[in-house]
Each structure stands twice: as structure tokens, then as C-alpha cells.
Amino acid sequence: MGDSAGHSPARGTAPGAPPGAAEATPCPGPRTGLVLAAVCLSQLIVVLDISVVNVALPEISRDLGFSPGGLSWVVNAYTLVFGGLLLLGGRLADLFGHRRTMAAGLVLFGVASLLGGLAQNPAQLIAARAGQGLAGAVLAPIGLTVILVTFAEGPARSRAVGVWATVAGSGTALGVLAGGLLTDLLGWRWVLLINVPLVALTLPIALASVRDRRTGGRARLxxxxxxxxxxxxxxxxxxxxxxxxxxxxxxxxxxxxxxxxxxxxxxxxxxxxxxxxIVRLGIFRSRTVWLSNVTGLLVGAGMVAGFYFASLFLQNVLGYGPMEAGAAFLPFCCGAVAGSTLGMRLVRRVDRRTLIVGGLLLGGTGMVWFSTMAPTSTFAGGFLGPSLVASVGIGLSMVTNTYMGTSGVAPEEAGLASGLLNASRQCGGSIGLAVLSTLALSAGRASGNAGGTAQEALAAGYGRAFLVAGGLLVAAALLTAVSLPREKPAAAS
CATH class of the missing domain: 4.10.860 (DNA Excision Repair, Uvrb; Chain A)
Structure with missing residues (x-):
């Protein structure tokens, strides 16, 4: 389990890698299944906490006394610290070893979650969420890093990246479902406390399977x-x-x-x-790297804001309870898994531009469809259709975009590449949520001043946010269509 990266035979270098950088030999053996389980469980913990609090927000606001604008900091405290420190987290994995860094991140996540579950005022909860964001920034890039150095480039790595991206894509929707169940059955504090047993499950698997490999030489942060x-x-x-x-x-x-x-x-x-x-700016000379990160930025803005406002719409406009709101996201979970699975199967057969553009257009269509919901909407007539369309599209595009942004990356920059992708999504989610929150408040006030009821004003504000979120996904699709040349299906592998 020691550091063996330095003794791996060279198999060539990736484009843009520093001179003399050789690709590490993947780690074969029966533990690859446990490795994948460890990184996927770690990723699940991270992405669950992006959305698991969404359904609990109304109860959190009533219990701790948040203002309408201040409530978004329950989400943003996590995503801002997470996105800002992801790149540093990627370097920690490269420099200090994958196993020990993952273990430290898991322990920190468990402690921060425990403190958040015991918070007595808004400041304490926001501080705990920032602590979770710091732990997430350590954990998230390790998953892709470990996959890149464990699985050989080709079908095995494609499947592993696909499984990881499926967890990343569907975990956010699953978080909303879990948040509703936990809030209704046990109270909002359990949307944070649930991480403690999850960490207890993941930590021994990680310690038993992940190699403490270092690829960055002398530690310099x-x-x-x-x-x-x-x-x-x-x-x-x-x-x-x-x-x-x-x-x-x-x-x-x-x-x-x-x-x-x-x-x-x-x-x-x-x-x-x-x-x-922390960022070797030369890595952005690669078209696939900068394009995948810009796309991730726009998708993160649309997706995180979409979950946030969909949760509020279900509870504040349609009058759903936490458990009902969480259950309403079950079709979204299924759609995200279906889209991700489809992306895994097609990424080696269909060119990446077609998959990414098609998925983003589906996602944008679903978000725009969400914007048409009204206080009189029903689940079957107003929420189900856009949920399925948006989730399948986002799942399909995220898998393909993740694979595009990490293929051909030198092992000593694996943490950087995965950190950049995760940071792009989280930064997009943070800034996008801030912008769309102000747009929603403005549109809601305008509707109220025009004589609309309280529910009509809320629906107008949320509808404006959904419409702009859909526009962001369509903009990402257009950028990809213009910037990424069509390729033969074989090249996508």
C-alpha cells in the first residue's frame, strides 16, 4: 500500500504534460471494485450535501430565523468554499497521497456534519456548511484522480468514469429525495447528521483499498x-x-x-x-479542457439553481410537505441515472459533440418547461414532464463532458483536471444561484406589485429563475456546437 508511483514504467506522456512526465501504470488486481466503491461513496457524500438541505430550507428558516435572501447562504456557504478550494484539494491528493487525503477529508466531513446538525443559530449552521465545503473540496477531486491512476485508459476507465459521473449526476437529485424523507420523519437536523454513518461506512473501505500514491513530488501548496x-x-x-x-x-x-x-x-x-x-494555466491550451470547464460552469449554474427553486416551488407554491417534495424528485433521480447510463454506453460509439449538445438542449428544454408551472399546476401535469426531460439531458451531457475533460491528462495533473471540472460546476452553481435568487426576488416583487397573490408572486419569481437556468444550458450547447469539431465515433474512445 506504499507509494509506488515513482517505480511505474513509462507509457508515454499526455499532451501538455511537463517534459519527462510519464503516465503511471494503473493498479491491477481484485481491489479495483473496492476502489470504485470507495470513490463513488465519497462522491455521493459530497454531491448529496449540495442538495440534501434544499427540501429542508423552509423548516431551517422557521427554526433558526433566516431571512429570505440569507437562506441561500445555507447552500452557498457550502458551494463557495467547495468550489474555491477544490483546486487545492486536487493538489493535496497529488502531493500527500490519495488514501491519507481521502481519510482526512472523510473525517472532516463527519465532524462538520455533526456540528451542523447541532447548530442553534444561522451563523453556526453557515459555519458548519462552510466546513462541509472544505471537506468536500478535499474529497471530490480524489475520486477522479484515483480512477485515472487505477484504471487503464480504454474501456475499463470509460466504465469507471461513467459510474462516477452517474453518481455525480444522480446524487444531487437523490439528495433532494433523501432530504424530504429525513426532514419529514426525523427533522431537518438529520439532513446533516446522516453524513456521520455514511462516513463511518466509507472510511474503512477507503483505507483498505485506495493506495497512498503520490504523483506530485515535493509537497508545495x-x-x-x-x-x-x-x-x-x-x-x-x-x-x-x-x-x-x-x-x-x-x-x-x-x-x-x-x-x-x-x-x-x-x-x-x-x-x-x-x-x-494551484492552476497551471497552460492546461487551458487544450480545447477539450477549457471547453469542458466552461460547459461545467454553465451546467452547474442551471442545475444547482434548478434544484433549489424546484424544491421551494413544490413547498411554497404547491403546498407539498418535505416528504412529498422529496418523493416528487424520484423521477428526476431515475432520469438522471438513465441519462448517465446512456452516456456511458454511447460515449465510445457516438461523437462527443452530438452527445453533449443533445443532452444540454434536452436539459435546457426541461428547465424552460419548468418555468411554465403555476399555482394551479399538478404533479403529473406540471412537474413530471420537465423533470424527466431535464434529468435525462443533464445526465447524458455530464457523463460525456466529464470524460472529455479528463481523457489524455497526465497522471501528475489528474488532481488538477478533476479539481477544475468539479470547481467549474460548483463555482457556476454558487454564482448562478446568487444571480437567479435576485432575479426571482425581483420578478416576485413585480408580480406582487401588479396585484398578484402571494403564491402567484412566488411562482412568477421561480419561473423567471427556471427560464434563465434553461437559457444557460442552451448557451452551453451552442458553445459546444461551435467550439468542438465533429469527430469519428472511434475518436470519442
Missing amino acids: DVPGAVLVTAAMTAAAHGVLGTEHHAWGSVRTLSVLALAVVLGAVFVWWERRCPAP
Whole structure:
């Protein structure tokens, strides 16, 4: 179980890899099944917590006294820290070993979840959610990293990446379902406390199967880079959410958004000069890398916001209880699994552009369909159809986009590649949720001022958010169609 990466025979280098970088030999043997189980369980824990609190938000708000705008920080505290530190998490896996880093991330996640379940006020809950985000940033990139160095490139890796992406795609929907059941049966605190037994299950599997492989040489961490990118995203989200009380053109809003831009520019400047940058900017010379990350950014914005507003719509407009709202997402779970499974089977037979564009257009259509729901809508007539269309499309596009963004990556940059993909989705989700929350509040106020009922105002606000979320997915489809050349099916493998 020791560090054996340095003794692997070279099998060539990936495009864009540093000179002399050789691809590590995958680890064969009967434990590959346990390895896949460990990384998928870890990924499930991470993605569940992106959405598991959504159905519980109304009860959390009543119990702890959140404001309507402040409530989104229960989600954003997790996704902002998660997205901002994912790249650092990827480097931790590369530099300090996969097994020990995964174990540390699991323990931290369990502790933060326990503290969140015991929170007595909004500040304590937001702090605990930020702690979960930090643990998630350590865990999430390890999964893809371990897959890339365990499974040989080809059918075995395709299947492993497909299973991992299926968990990533369907886990968010499953989180909404689990959140509804836990909130209704045990109370909202269990949407956080449930992670404790999940960590207890995953930790021994990881310790028994994952090799403590290191691929990054001497440990050098770009902590300033991680702090800068996290601060930039937090400032952007804070500035956008602040428009609930301050106009877009106010000095406060413009100052906070300008700070976010400055911090982002300083981050790029620092990365160009740092001897061991958290992001080797040259990796974006690869068309598939930058395209998969931009697509992930837009998909994350549409998907996270979609789950958030769908949960609120079911409870605040249609009057569903937590368990009913969670159960309403069961078709979405099934659709996401079906789309991901279809993507796994087709990625080696159909060119990637067709799969990604087709999936994104389906997802965008489903989100736009959601925007037509009204207070008089029923589950069968208003929620079921868009759930199935959106979920199949998102599952199909995410599997293919994940495979595109990680194929051909050198093993010493496996953590970077997987961290970038995860960070793109989470950053998109954080900023997208902040923007769409303000749009929803604005549209809701306009409807109320025009004489609409409280439920009509909420439906108008949520509908605006769904419409923009659908537009983001369609924009990602158009970008992919223009930027990615058509390829022969064999090239997709």
C-alpha cells in the first residue's frame, strides 16, 4: 500500500504534460471494485450535501430565523468554499497521497456534519456548511484522480468514469429525495447528521483499498492562490445577493463586484508567477479542457439553481410537505441515472459533440418547461414532464463532458483536471444561484406589485429563475456546437 508511483514504467506522456512526465501504470488486481466503491461513496457524500438541505430550507428558516435572501447562504456557504478550494484539494491528493487525503477529508466531513446538525443559530449552521465545503473540496477531486491512476485508459476507465459521473449526476437529485424523507420523519437536523454513518461506512473501505500514491513530488501548496480564488467568488456572490437590499447601480454593489474582479485578476497574476501554482494555466491550451470547464460552469449554474427553486416551488407554491417534495424528485433521480447510463454506453460509439449538445438542449428544454408551472399546476401535469426531460439531458451531457475533460491528462495533473471540472460546476452553481435568487426576488416583487397573490408572486419569481437556468444550458450547447469539431465515433474512445 506504499507509494509506488515513482517505480511505474513509462507509457508515454499526455499532451501538455511537463517534459519527462510519464503516465503511471494503473493498479491491477481484485481491489479495483473496492476502489470504485470507495470513490463513488465519497462522491455521493459530497454531491448529496449540495442538495440534501434544499427540501429542508423552509423548516431551517422557521427554526433558526433566516431571512429570505440569507437562506441561500445555507447552500452557498457550502458551494463557495467547495468550489474555491477544490483546486487545492486536487493538489493535496497529488502531493500527500490519495488514501491519507481521502481519510482526512472523510473525517472532516463527519465532524462538520455533526456540528451542523447541532447548530442553534444561522451563523453556526453557515459555519458548519462552510466546513462541509472544505471537506468536500478535499474529497471530490480524489475520486477522479484515483480512477485515472487505477484504471487503464480504454474501456475499463470509460466504465469507471461513467459510474462516477452517474453518481455525480444522480446524487444531487437523490439528495433532494433523501432530504424530504429525513426532514419529514426525523427533522431537518438529520439532513446533516446522516453524513456521520455514511462516513463511518466509507472510511474503512477507503483505507483498505485506495493506495497512498503520490504523483506530485515535493509537497508545495499554493495557499495564496486558493485563498484568492475563494475570496473572489465569495465577493461576487455577496455582491449579487446584496442586491436584495441595494440596487445594482449602488456604490455598495458596484464596489463589492469590483473587488471580486480585482481579486480574480490578482489570482491570474499570481498563478503566472507562482513556482507551484494551484492552476497551471497552460492546461487551458487544450480545447477539450477549457471547453469542458466552461460547459461545467454553465451546467452547474442551471442545475444547482434548478434544484433549489424546484424544491421551494413544490413547498411554497404547491403546498407539498418535505416528504412529498422529496418523493416528487424520484423521477428526476431515475432520469438522471438513465441519462448517465446512456452516456456511458454511447460515449465510445457516438461523437462527443452530438452527445453533449443533445443532452444540454434536452436539459435546457426541461428547465424552460419548468418555468411554465403555476399555482394551479399538478404533479403529473406540471412537474413530471420537465423533470424527466431535464434529468435525462443533464445526465447524458455530464457523463460525456466529464470524460472529455479528463481523457489524455497526465497522471501528475489528474488532481488538477478533476479539481477544475468539479470547481467549474460548483463555482457556476454558487454564482448562478446568487444571480437567479435576485432575479426571482425581483420578478416576485413585480408580480406582487401588479396585484398578484402571494403564491402567484412566488411562482412568477421561480419561473423567471427556471427560464434563465434553461437559457444557460442552451448557451452551453451552442458553445459546444461551435467550439468542438465533429469527430469519428472511434475518436470519442
